[in-house]
Amino acid sequence: MAQANHVEPHIRTVFGYLGIDDVHGIAAEYDEFGGERLQASLSQAEQDIDALVAA
Numbered sequence: 001m002a003q004a005n006h007v008e009p010h011i012r013t014v015f016g017y018l019g020i021d022d023v024h025g026i027a028a029e030y031d032e033f034g035g036e037r038l039q040a041s042l043s044q045a046e047q048d049i050d051a052l053v054a055a
Helices: 005-018 035-054
Strands: none
Touching: none
């Protein structure tokens, strides 16, 4: 679904104008469904953030 992501490319462009070119995207998905899929996505996003911060 990367082709449907219209927000992240624009944010990268704006950050580029500010001199920020090292940008990472971490998504929490399934908020429209809730339940177990949302919780699993949030848990994965938190793990991804922890891994990024530790790197």
